[in-house]
Amino acid sequence: MKKVSAYSPATVANIVCGFDILGLCLNEPCDELMLEITDEPGVHIINKDDFDLPVDAEKNVSGAALLALMEEAKDVKGFILTSKKNIMPGSGIGSSAASAAGVVVAANHLLNNRFTKEDLVRFAMNGEKVACGVKHADNIAPCIYGGVTLIRSVFPLDIVCIDAPELHVTVVHPQIEVRTSDARQILKQQVLLKDAIKQWGNIAGLVAGFIKHDYDLIGRSLEDVIIEPVRSILIPGFHEIKTSSKEAGALGGGISGSGPSIFMLSKDAQTAKHIETAMKNIYDKMGIAYHTHVTTINKHGVKIV
């Protein structure tokens, strides 16, 4: 096979209390891409959307990921990538990860799956480096593995799949820009030990809640005393959205990745829709433009078509 199409899904990094170590994969939205092996050296990028992303492979998230893969594949001269992004760059739901993860999964399919998923995460992290300057895997890993993933360690890479119960996810993306690099810069480099203890109690609770399928424990553990108080300042209406979503039945939720998207988890589709309505009401009143997504956890990650 020389050509393959794939859907690469959005992801929610951090999951409130798991800054830099947890992420989950969504069924929607997904980027669409087509990848073809070619004898022409290098990565050739054709963008079929309006985001005006760079076509120079080294400056392009997908390009950087493919170049890393090619360095290890050795026998591949070049790829032609046709990309149609449906996940808005800068939305906070893993747009760059979808670009990077989608292409390496597609490339691996064309190469008869010679690489492990862990290899693919390594390659794709080069895309994140282009996007925000840091090789992080909390969007990449769930995008490739599906479900909820724990990145216990990045160097060396240690990814653990966390079994989770059925969960519905409501996402609202206010149309404001928060750059991942800016969202990182405003974080304090030191935290109080007592806050760190609270945070790791919640992370332990969240992981246990997922694996034990204990919705109440998941809800109680969705609390972030370290990152959210700082980053939420960048997102208008954050606290109103959170309060209204919980009133509408959300188990909990918070900033998706570095924002500005806000996500909420719930037990059923109807509650997820109620939460969407609550979110819309807030931003309608505030006069802020937005997109919403009502979806579920994607258990499989990037999908080859």
Add this chain to the structure above:
Amino acid sequence: MKKVSAYSPATVANIVCGFDILGLCLNEPCDELMLEITDEPGVHIINKDDFDLPVDAEKNVSGAALLALMEEAKDVKGFILTSKKNIMPGSGIGSSAASAAGVVVAANHLLNNRFTKEDLVRFAMNGEKVACGVKHADNIAPCIYGGVTLIRSVFPLDIVCIDAPELHVTVVHPQIEVRTSDARQILKQQVLLKDAIKQWGNIAGLVAGFIKHDYDLIGRSLEDVIIEPVRSILIPGFHEIKTSSKEAGALGGGISGSGPSIFMLSKDAQTAKHIETAMKNIYDKMGIAYHTHVTTINKHGVKIV
């Protein structure tokens, strides 16, 4: 019934990376106690050991826990407690927790189990306050519930039982004194965010490893970048013990509670014995007196005889 006997077990708080939030219960050693309801007001304490612990109820760990219980029980005038401690105070394997938890479980038995386990943890924490000035539950909770427990939050109390696979535990107690209050004071009140992230990755990994019965993941996650580097300074031979134990097959381990005891986890009884030998060799060479315990995880906590 007016009189009951109980065994109250030792516990390991923190479990390396879970400072203040995780603990596990041991089958050995255990304190022995007898508790009797009496019409004579107050808590009357008879010590059947050589530790010279206070008999004034308010200054005694068991006494303080019983007084807290009596305040809610209302219809109990007094208790007579006969206590024989086999867990050395100051050893770092939950000696004060065994005193506090043992008596409230025994008292509850005499009162037809009118209180929940969570109530009992609340009462027993008053004993910890007497012992070290802080109401912490990371020894109390595993002592009462058995197994591995997560204390997601102390105020409000939120205890989660973590299912764990069969594990063998080797403990060495060097005969030096480390006061819990001193061990708390030397900790820095601020930690680097990057260290906190590493720590919560490990905690998430450890909890997932326990519940998934994944020994390798448990081993990889038994790493503490925040507390151990500071507290291990107080324990002679700590790094030698840790290195030799791992060479002898330990999954991992570290300081038990605030020390000076060191514990190591392993998969089978034979390895646990090998680890004991390795530990003994180190302290024999260093000329440090010690006790060792080779035991397993106690799944039931305080035992009424």
